[in-house]
Amino acid sequence: MSGQTSKGTIVAEELTKVFNGKVRAVDGVSFSVAQGEVYGFLGPNGAGKTTTVAMMTAGLGATSGRASVDGVDVLRNPEEVKRRIGIVFQEMTSDGDLTGRENLELAAALYGVPRGDVNRRVSGLLERMQVADAGDRLAKTYSGGMRRRLELAVGTVHSPSILFLDEPTLGLDPQGRAGFWRYVQELRREHGMTVFVTTHYLEEADGMCDRIAIIDHGHIVASGTPAELKDRLGGDVVTIRPSQTDPSVADLLRAVPGVVSVTAQDGNFRVKCPNGEGLVPVLVDACARAHVGLAGVSLKRPSLDEVFLEFTGREFREDEGMSATDRAVMISRVQNRLRGRR
Amino acid sequence: MIRELGALTRRELLRLTRNPQAIMTSLLLPILYLLLFGQAFNLGNLGAPPGVLLSALRGAPTYFSYFAAGMAGFVAVTATLFIGANVIFDRLFGVLKRTSSTPAGPSAIFGSRLLAGCIQPVGLAFLVLGLAVALGQFGLTGLQVTASLSAIGVLEIVLAIVILSVMFASLFLAIGFSIEQPQTYFAVVNAINLPVLLTSAALSAWGLMPPWFRSVASYNPITLAVTVIRENLFAGSSNYYSVDPAVCLLALLAWAVWMIVIASVLAARALAPKN
Numbered sequence: 001m002s003g004q005t006s007k008g009t010i011v012a013e014e015l016t017k018v019f020n021g022k023v024r025a026v027d028g029v030s031f032s033v034a035q036g037e038v039y040g041f042l043g044p045n046g047a048g049k050t051t052t053v054a055m056m057t058a059g060l061g062a063t064s065g066r067a068s069v070d071g072v073d074v075l076r077n078p079e080e081v082k083r084r085i086g087i088v089f090q091e092m093t094s095d096g097d098l099t100g101r102e103n104l105e106l107a108a109a110l111y112g113v114p115r116g117d118v119n120r121r122v123s124g125l126l127e128r129m130q131v132a133d134a135g136d137r138l139a140k141t142y143s144g145g146m147r148r149r150l151e152l153a154v155g156t157v158h159s160p161s162i163l164f165l166d167e168p169t170l171g172l173d174p175q176g177r178a179g180f181w182r183y184v185q186e187l188r189r190e191h192g193m194t195v196f197v198t199t200h201y202l203e204e205a206d207g208m209c210d211r212i213a214i215i216d217h218g219h220i221v222a223s224g225t226p227a228e229l230k231d232r233l234g235g236d237v238v239t240i241r242p243s244q245t246d247p248s249v250a251d252l253l254r255a256v257p258g259v260v261s262v263t264a265q266d267g268n269f270r271v272k273c274p275n276g277e278g279l280v281p282v283l284v285d286a287c288a289r290a291h292v293g294l295a296g297v298s299l300k301r302p303s304l305d306e307v308f309l310e311f312t313g314r315e316f317r318e319d320e321g322m323s324a325t326d327r328a329v330m331i332s333r334v335q336n337r338l339r340g341r342r
Numbered sequence: 343m344i345r346e347l348g349a350l351t352r353r354e355l356l357r358l359t360r361n362p363q364a365i366m367t368s369l370l371l372p373i374l375y376l377l378l379f380g381q382a383f384n385l386g387n388l389g390a391p392p393g394v395l396l397s398a399l400r401g402a403p404t405y406f407s408y409f410a411a412g413m414a415g416f417v418a419v420t421a422t423l424f425i426g427a428n429v430i431f432d433r434l435f436g437v438l439k440r441t442s443s444t445p446a447g448p449s450a451i452f453g454s455r456l457l458a459g460c461i462q463p464v465g466l467a468f469l470v471l472g473l474a475v476a477l478g479q480f481g482l483t484g485l486q487v488t489a490s491l492s493a494i495g496v497l498e499i500v501l502a503i504v505i506l507s508v509m510f511a512s513l514f515l516a517i518g519f520s521i522e523q524p525q526t527y528f529a530v531v532n533a534i535n536l537p538v539l540l541t542s543a544a545l546s547a548w549g550l551m552p553p554w555f556r557s558v559a560s561y562n563p564i565t566l567a568v569t570v571i572r573e574n575l576f577a578g579s580s581n582y583y584s585v586d587p588a589v590c591l592l593a594l595l596a597w598a599v600w601m602i603v604i605a606s607v608l609a610a611r612a613l614a615p616k617n
Contacts, residue, residue, distance in 0.1 A: 054616075059443060061617040078615060083445045093440035097357045109349030110444040138360075154440070 007071055008035030008161050008194045010056065015065035017051050017218075025051040027218035028065070033194055033211075035161075038184075040209030041198040042308065048218040049198040050090065053166045056196070057087050070162055083111070086160035088151050090167035090198075096140030100131050100150050103139055104157050111158035125153040128183065145176035152180060156187060163187070165197040169204065177201070181208055202304040212304070214311050221311040230302035233310055234260045236276025237300045238283060240269045243293035256286050265313075276301075346446040350454030357428070358462060365462070368421040372413040372470050380409040380474075381483055385547065398549030400583060401576035405547065406483040410474035411575055412544030414467040414499075415568035418506040419539070421466050423531055425459035426514030430524050442613050452515065452609040456602070459511030460504050467503045487575045495574035498587045502570035502594065509563050509598040516605035519612040544568055566594040 010033040017026040026048040033039040041049050054060035056067055058078030067074040070084045094103045104122040113121060126135040129149040134142060139150060148169070156163060165184070169177040181204065187193050199205050205212055206226045213223040222229060242249050245267050253262045253271055258279050260272040273279045276299045287294055300306055358364070385395060385405040402408035432438040441451055471485065478484015489495075514531065521527045539545065541555075542564035551559060559565045570587045577583055 057443060059439075059615055061615045079445060079447070082443060087443050089436065089439065089443075091436045091439075093436035093443075095353065095357075095437050095440075096435065097360055098353060102353070102356065106349050106353050107444065110346055110441070110446045112345070112445065 006035070008192065009033060009068075009071065010039070010162060010194060010196055011066075011068045012052070012056065013066045015052065015055060015067055016063045017048075017055060017060065018063045024218050026055070029215070029218070029220055030065075031213055031220065031223065033196060035194050036188065036192045037210045038188065038195040038197065038208055040205040040212040041196065041215060042202065042205055042212055042304070043198075043215035044312075047215045049215060050166055052215070053087075053164055053196070053198060057085060057164050058082055084160060084162060086155040086158065086163045088155040088163070088165045088168045090170050092147055092151060094139050094147065094150050094154050096138065098139060099136050100126060100139055100142070100146075100153075101135040103150060103154055107154045107157045113158050121157060125157060129153045130179075144171055145173065145179075148172055148176065148180060149183075152183060159191055160193070161191070162194045162196070165195060165199075167198055167200060169199065169201065177204065184208070202308065206304050214308060216312045222307065226304060229304065229307045233302045233306055234272040235274040236272070236279075236302065237306055238271040238273060238276045238280055239296075239298045239300070240271060240283060240287070241267070241294065241296040241298075242269075242287070243295040246292060249287070249290075249292055252286060252290050252292065253283060256282055258282070343447065343450055346450040347453050347457070350441070350446065350450055351457045354428075354454055354458030355461065358458060364424050365421075365466070368417065368424070368462070369466060369469065371420050372417045372466075373473065375413055375416070376406075376410060376470070376474055376477065377482075379545070380406045380413070381477075383409070384483065394549075397582065398547045399576075400548050400572055401488065402572060403486045403488055403576070404483055406474070407485045407487075407576065408547065408572065409545065410471065410485040411571040412542075412564075412568045413474070414470045414571055415503070415506060415542075415564050416539060416544050417466045417470050418463040418503055418567065419510050419535060419564070421463040422459050422507050422511040422514055423535075425455055425511045426516075426518030426531070427524060427527055429455065429515060429518030430521065430527050433522070434524075438613075448610040448613040449606070451613060452519075452606050455515055456508060456511050456605075459515070460507035463507040464500055464503050467499075485575075489575055489577055491574060498591065499571050499574055501591055502567040502587075505591065505594045505598050506563055506567040509594065509601045512598065512601035512605040516601070516608045519605070519609045538562065538564065542568070561593075563594055563597045566590045566597070570594075 013030050015026055015029045016024070018024050029048070029052060031039070041052065043049050051060065055062045056069060056074060058074050058081045062075060069081050072080045072084065074081050095106070098106065101122055104125060105118060108118045108122060123132070126132040129152065131142070131146050131149055134146060139147060142150060152168065163184070169180050172180060184195060185208070188195060197209065209226065211223065211225050212229060213220045215221070222232070240249070240253065247264065250262045250264055250269055253259060253269055256279070258273050258275065260274070263270045271279070271283065280297060280299055284294065284297060383405050385398070396403070399405060399408040402411070429438065474485035476484065478486070513534070517527060517530055521530065541558050542562040543559045544564050546555070546559070548556065569583065569585070570590045573583050573587050
């Protein structure tokens with residue numbers, strides 16, 4: 001493997017997953033995460049985020065490519081990888097019929113936490129996750145936020161050197177999300193933990209991740225630090241919405257001094273410029289002089305939303321469809337039904 | 343492996359004790375059979391000479407006594423049924439995904455469910471036998487033990503129920519690991535349960551069976567287990583049984599081993615990383 005494969009690192013090389021020989025959920029994805037880094041994987045539903053996490057955590061075989069976690073080849077030695085990592089899934093996976101404490105004790109035993117350390121570690125985690133008072137209550141009676149915190153505690157009970165978080169804050173309120181991330185950052189500071197996170201919340205990724213990769217249709221379309229990605233936009237983005245469709249408006253806008261580039265999208269024009277605030281009146285004036293009616297003008301500072309739009313050509317939405325795995329399962333079921341009818 | 347097996351078995355048993363409805367449901371069918379079916383078939387009313395009846399019921403003094411021993415075996419089927427269903431619910435609720443993501447291997451995950459699955463039926467089987475005896479105190483026909491039950495006899499009964507439970511727990515685990523939807527699971531299990539029960543000697547009087555039926559029934563695992571129970575409860579010094587309980591236990595063990603092999607292969611396949 002040509003990538004860095006030392007302790008605490010995550011490396012993927014041309015990782016590919018094809019379901020049923022047809023659905024290319026992940027297509028030649030390569031990345032490298034350094035020890036102690038928080039690496040964000042951004043993309044809409046069906047982009048291939050969860051499939052990538054499943055392959056990196058030995059839950060799903062890869063069709064081709066290579067992956068290593070903490071210096072261990074995932075495809076050759078999946079059991080060893082499982083021992084070294086922690087995972088928090090996007091769905092609730094703790095046992096609702098066990099108490100919070102029992103869930104943690106079970107996880108500690110399965111991960112081989114020394115028997116003498118279990119009580120101290122479990123009590124410490126319950127305290128830290130602010131569920132100590134509910135530690136002896138069945139997990140199914142927990143609120144959504146408490147349950148998510150319990151999920152994180154279960155995933156980190158063995159103090160792994162690498163933590164995979166798959167949409168960990170899905171469904172949490174802003175306060176819950178902030179608390180969750182606070183704890184992740186604490187873990188990172190205390191243990192130098194490497195964190196690989198997929199998330200829908202761009203502001204979370206912006207604030208928490210050292211580096212980000214944007215994945216779309218199974219490909220990584222951009223990667224870098226949040227600042228680097230935003231810099232690639234070339235500054236602010238002013239969106240001009242003419243009252244009538246008119247392709248010639250693009251040339252009109254390009255001629256305005258200070259405009260870096262203009263792209264047409266769904267009848268709107270995205271104007272990149274270093275100083276959007278100062279340029280908006282000039283752009284409006286140029287349109288007025290050319291007798292172009294405007295239905296709206298908006299200014300956006302560089303954000304990951306804009307970065308996402310730039311690299312994928314569409315807005316970042318949560319409900320863009322089913323995941324790649326779900327699509328594959330659905331196709332498989334339809335095929336089986338059709339076979340059954342024949 | 344031992345620690346993982348112990349932790350996962352503890353989890354299964356904790357869940358079991360927190361779900362008394364499942365225990366009640368496991369007991370419901372055998373108890374209904376005892377109260378209705380067992381009481382209704384009073385073969386003594388036919389007026390047949392006692393020797394004929396004893397021979398037909400392999401030494402049991404009444405059909406109810408014969409039948410009660412059969413129900414003690416049948417409870418191993420009804421009590422293990424939930425073990426397979428739990429696999430499906432654990433998959434639906436993500437618990438199986440969590441367990442599979444840990445270093446716990448498929449053998450610990452499968453073994454813990456099997457272990458927990460065969461503890462409960464032993465208690466329930468003795469509860470059924472106790473209830474059958476108690477019914478005699480309430481003006482109904484009750485179970486009459488006519489042989490002097492030795493410690494070895496009790497051990498043989500326990501072994502028979504444990505091995506039968508292992509066999510059926512493996513069968514239901516095999517189905518549970520192979521099927522995704524609960525409704526499909528229960529449909530398949532129902533399709534298996536009744537034929538297995540009806541082709542056994544749990545309900546049917548041995549001496550009244552046509553020869554072909556007796557041949558089929560003699561290989562049925564429920565028959566093998568209830569034969570061990572009946573031999574110890576009723577046989578005494580009589581020669582109604584041509585086969586030693588140890589032979590029945592060995593044959594039952596062969597069934598259990600065969601079923602464990604099939605189920606563990608299916609479990610390993612279900613728990614392996616998907617391709």
